Amino acid sequence: MSTEKYVYTFGGGVAEGNKSMKDLLGGKGANLAEMSSIGLPIPPGFTISAEVCKYYNEHDEQWQDGVEKQVQQGIHQLEELMDLTFGDAADPLLVSVRSGAAKSMPGMMDTVLNLGLNDQSVKGLARKTDNERFAYDCYRRFIDMFGCVVMGIDHDRFEEVIQKLKDEEGAELDTDLGVEELKELVDRYKAVYRKSTGYMFPQNPNEQLHYAINAVFGSWSSKRAKTYRKINRITGLLGTAVNVQAMVYGNMGDDCATGVCFTRNPADGTNELYGEFLINAQGEDVVAGIRTPQNISKLKEVMPKSYDELQEVTEKLEEHYQDMQDIEFTIQQGELFILQTRNGKRTGTAAIKIADDMVNEGLIDKEGAVLNLVNPGHLDQLLHPQLSQSDVDEKEIIGEGLPASPGAAVGKVVFSSEQAEKEHAQDHPVILVRIETSPEDVGGMSAAEGILTSRGGMTSHAAVVARGWGKPCVAGCDDIVINYEAQSFTNGEVTIKAGDWISIDGARGLVIKGQKPVEEPDFGDDFHTFMGWVDSLRDMKVRTNADTPEDAIRARKFGAQGIGLARTEHMFFGEERIKAMRRMIMAESDGERRKALKVLLPYQKQDFIQIFEAMEGLPVTVRLLDPPLHEFLPDDEEEIKALADDLQISVRDLNRKIRLLKEFNPMLGHRGCRLGITYPEITEMQTRAILEAAVHLKKEGKKVQPEIMIPLVGTAEEFIHQHEIVDHTAADVFALENEVVDYKVGTMIEIPRAAIVADKIAEEAEFFSFGTNDLTQMTYGYSRDDAGKFLETYMKEGILENDPFQTLDEEGVGRLVEIATNKGRKVQPKLKVGICGEHGGDPSSVRFCYNLGLNYVSCSPYRVPVARLAAAQARLKLNGEQQTENNNRRSELVSS
């Protein structure tokens, strides 16, 4: 009877497992097998299959017959490959033990290092490294680690003991303890172990190994791991595998070294080894910064053979992983070991250059480069000015908030929108600092270089508006307290007054004292080459959300293929306009309302002419007035008085009217098409402005594609009602102007009910655009302005994986998007469908939209390149998955 295979060895250029065996070997084990197979010099080891874990947990902590024996064989093979003996007093083999399931998860057992150390082998280690202090330090750490991780002893018990010893010896730091003290510490640690477990610390390495393996298996069933799997619905896994791997040391003499290196320069992308190393040292010495490491190029001089080997390995790695790698290595007595390799982090500039180079070098094809070598975050970095990192001193950072909108901004502090506009008019750069912002602040926000708020989340008003404009913003910086009266803010230590210079880094959320230098973005040829590939591989359109001609022009430069959302409400905030708008809101009759609207018409028309012109004939979707009218009313006494004078009513009466307009839940109130239905004059005026603008341009021989979008539709009846007003007004405009323009009428799907009755709406609508911001608010029942109070707890407790306002919730909101798209297309197969919420610029949401077959995504101008890349990647991923599916089907056919 042949025994099942439970243990899979790797090392010496071969492996029994491979990367497809994740279920059995876990992610880590499968990867180690893979690396060994391609001939990388990794420290040898073996993986115990997750099946053993399953058996262990189901059979009262027993192993299957044969596992014990296979583990012993694994150890023997290790001993042979390393030419060492497990537990040997002179030349001990030491190993690490790690957990590793098919899916990574917290709550699993931590790593145990240096297993195999005991009272004898510690001496061998001391001799071999010629460093007795190192050996005993390893030993005392091993007892601590084994005690805590494997036996569940409270780490504080060990801490108390070392603290007591340090007090006795007058030592301040751990490193102040000498060899003799460490030997004493080992004894005292063993006593803690004995007292806590009732047993002596195990001297037999096999016993140590057995316990450690079982501890890994046991951690699979820990409460924390179980809860995590339940909440994250990780099911169908056997358990965790266990990886046992030989320890290697870079501190056994001058023929030893340890280092880290990138296969290319991660800062600028140059194709050269980039990294550093230390002779006769451990990995942590490089990180700790006690000794200064040497540049990797020096290795060529000191250890030419190892350097050549490293060169060779990096080439092999790049060829295999088709990406730049970040490597940890150790040279033990002249022999190179790769401890770890992973895709290297890099700057945006480097990412683009590496992608271009690797394609030119034939290492990867364009599809691969677009799919894997540049991520959306890289592009985002490239598009904004940056603070030069070398010029920022840690000590100058006076606050850290949310990285609400990337880019750097430098200016003098102002605390009001008016002040911002005043300074801006004199060409003074300012940073607008507010507790939070509201639509009334948009003037000042627009005038400022950047925005800093002390309250509000990633989706607060300040954050959303700033991202839309690509303006740097640090939001919710609760390190600082703002005092409007005193015209200053403070972090408790430093106080900044109005007029003082500060710099903000919106990509990292930093607030820095003083005027820091800023580096402008430089796109260069590499960028254009790369984006050319992106567009050639993309088949979903990318539009932009733009409310002004400036936005539109910027977005065109970034490659936008139309406007997916032109909000009209911001157009009413100019001085003359807001006056007319307020008169319109306060009108007591249709007649008065029409009169006020008549004043607004020419402004709106002019806005649309400019936006249409900027888009040069590409489609422009204009959303009719959306926010509740009270948002346009003044808050402060002075403005209220001015308005009362203008309306020739008393302040008291005006205040009463303003109060009447206030709503308990404005988000769910009198807004969107509800306005257009109760006040059809508004819809008429806006339609007139849009179509008169279109006619005007057409008469000049220019192309225009206006698309009129009815917001907040929840029933087909609402849409029909507004559609009729639009058509009626259009006929009127065309008759008067003696010119006809093609226009489309569609709706935003942003109310859950609209998604459910999308088929009915599609009978009448020419396009759908998902307003996923509001759709998320209503589908979850979360007010974006208020959810900050609990969303943080939700993310911490794992109740939500992502902030649903940043990444589309596929399971809930996404399901409504899918239902609406399918229902709509069923009735009208060619229905144009897009998305114009914040998610239009979020890569994973873009992918979701692509997979649903949407025609376009629309996002803020600065996100357009990101969305272009995400759209191309989405297509490549879907193609890849379909190919895999086809291949699987093919192999099924072949094997059957």
Added chain:
Amino acid sequence: MSTEKYVYTFGGGVAEGNKSMKDLLGGKGANLAEMSSIGLPIPPGFTISAEVCKYYNEHDEQWQDGVEKQVQQGIHQLEELMDLTFGDAADPLLVSVRSGAAKSMPGMMDTVLNLGLNDQSVKGLARKTDNERFAYDCYRRFIDMFGCVVMGIDHDRFEEVIQKLKDEEGAELDTDLGVEELKELVDRYKAVYRKSTGYMFPQNPNEQLHYAINAVFGSWSSKRAKTYRKINRITGLLGTAVNVQAMVYGNMGDDCATGVCFTRNPADGTNELYGEFLINAQGEDVVAGIRTPQNISKLKEVMPKSYDELQEVTEKLEEHYQDMQDIEFTIQQGELFILQTRNGKRTGTAAIKIADDMVNEGLIDKEGAVLNLVNPGHLDQLLHPQLSQSDVDEKEIIGEGLPASPGAAVGKVVFSSEQAEKEHAQDHPVILVRIETSPEDVGGMSAAEGILTSRGGMTSHAAVVARGWGKPCVAGCDDIVINYEAQSFTNGEVTIKAGDWISIDGARGLVIKGQKPVEEPDFGDDFHTFMGWVDSLRDMKVRTNADTPEDAIRARKFGAQGIGLARTEHMFFGEERIKAMRRMIMAESDGERRKALKVLLPYQKQDFIQIFEAMEGLPVTVRLLDPPLHEFLPDDEEEIKALADDLQISVRDLNRKIRLLKEFNPMLGHRGCRLGITYPEITEMQTRAILEAAVHLKKEGKKVQPEIMIPLVGTAEEFIHQHEIVDHTAADVFALENEVVDYKVGTMIEIPRAAIVADKIAEEAEFFSFGTNDLTQMTYGYSRDDAGKFLETYMKEGILENDPFQTLDEEGVGRLVEIATNKGRKVQPKLKVGICGEHGGDPSSVRFCYNLGLNYVSCSPYRVPVARLAAAQARLKLNGEQQTENNNRRSELVSS
């Protein structure tokens, strides 16, 4: 070649059509045919098929060949049956022309009466009625009606003329004009007609008829009718049919009469003819009240033959329609004609008695009686005290608002909750009058006999709370203006001061000056017999929403089979409780919060003990704390000061903290399970209170079925999180008490997302309860508190058919209920599913829930009998439909 049939005659006890031919004959035509077929003496006539309308509208206003001829044959048959001649100078046949499609709709042509009158036949009519004034008055009205309705002349044109004539003659009323003036008026009207149309007024009755028929056909394509059909999605109809029917007159002499009667007494249900008549009069004389009609019993003396005939007809009608009928009749020269019959309106008392009697008389079976003879509104009437109608004088009505909660209440006016409580303590009955109410007013609302508000809709706070308690309420009465400072309200004419008596009728929305007598409801044997049948025919359970032991006891009396929703927030409003609650809310640490909760625990426990006891072992679903915490905080300065003292902080600091808790959209804010997740102590305390109460009763040998409901769940993870706290706390309580109680943990489905991921939630939940109030708010994106601003317009414009907060929106919200139920049951086939929103007491929503297979509906105590009846009716209707379906299938099988 035989011609198609286009014209269907009826009359003389036979008919060519029948009730199944609605598509061709329209609803009205099919019904006339039916009445004729069963031998009712209706005025004869004929119906022109809707096919002609279709042809007319598709073929340039032409009729099919043969229609003209069939219409002529119809007229001839009429002439024969009536022994009259169309257009005859001596003995003219006059007819009415009416539209009538398969579905009734506004925007169609109005009725034309007395068609056939011309300069000659008017003299015949004068002779036959011996009333020249009547004849010419008919004629001038006919010209006006024909001109306006058929030819589209503006009615004002005729009005101007008659006004001028009256001015000339010094006449004040139309009735002041004598015969000669009417003859003059006829001439002037003909001139108007000629001037407006360019043609003479047609003297040929056939020409008149032709025009009238075409006008009906044309009105099908009017803009108004088209828009109505589009918005209401009425499709697939051919067009409208046209009904031409002989005119009969009750004013041709003393052998003529006209009257109205009910087949039974509509006030108390007694089986006797009930009505009145006038000799030698027209129908409008009865209505106009110029002559005093006689009791119908007198007809027996005056016209014994006709009376017997009428008796016979009413029996035939009751047998045929299986319901009490409301009849209009005319006796023309000794011959009885039934002009109209319909199911008679009746009081609740009458409805119950008629149902019981008709079953006993064998006229209808129990199923039929339950299904058709009593409607939920009847029961609603019965359950509340009523104002005695005879005691209310129109002139005493000082305002009319929304009928927010039925029943009558009488009391002295108070304007504040405190005052209401004070007066109540001294046993003074009061009516609480507020602009609107908030949760702070519940004390006063509870103390008052009834509630009157000047603002807010059918689902405003006042309305919802009042209905819940069965307390009379008139809401949104904008006839009155309330002045808190002056302690009075006025409708402009009458001013009512605090302390003055008023009476309100919540079923009709009336506010009446003074102290009116009130009649207490009396159920009696008939009611119990009927409700016994209802329950025997019902298979869906009816629970109640009840927050107090008093509610629970009342609901049990009304037949509730459990509590579907026990809200816990009202339990925190007592004086000591609110103090502890506020301390809990303001706690700066978990410790402080726990301390405050500890104070609340015994109160909650005591509440639950009483509620469980009242329900005598039936299931009780307790919802954990739901509203945002700021709802518990004080508004007015005095209370804020008291709280600040209690908390030992400054008023300024407290105000700041209160401001921080305020939310932009509290409906979508930090509430429901979001509270339980951020403050698990709250969930723990409430669970402890519920289960300690349950254990307490079990130890006393009593049965308890607690069901713990987690509110506002949107993700499975939230539910799992709270479920674990509940289970953990339960284990703790049971261990401490050494007693175990069965309990269920389930959730409210009230967030759209929860419906979409219901399968995931059902894996963990033991029951679902649809909170359709919030589900409606979020699915539509309507804030109940704010939607008043546009809902009225929506209903007026036909955008919404019903207020979705009163009747469940089946297409949108209902679809989510269906999705959630199906998804939930797919995972857990025996999942208990109910509904606990306001809709649980709305008959059509109850039917919808029944058809979806829900286990129960839960509604306020006073709606329980209504829901029981609606549930029984739902079952009978579904059975009926399934039977019809089976029959249809059977006949298909037979015919194939």
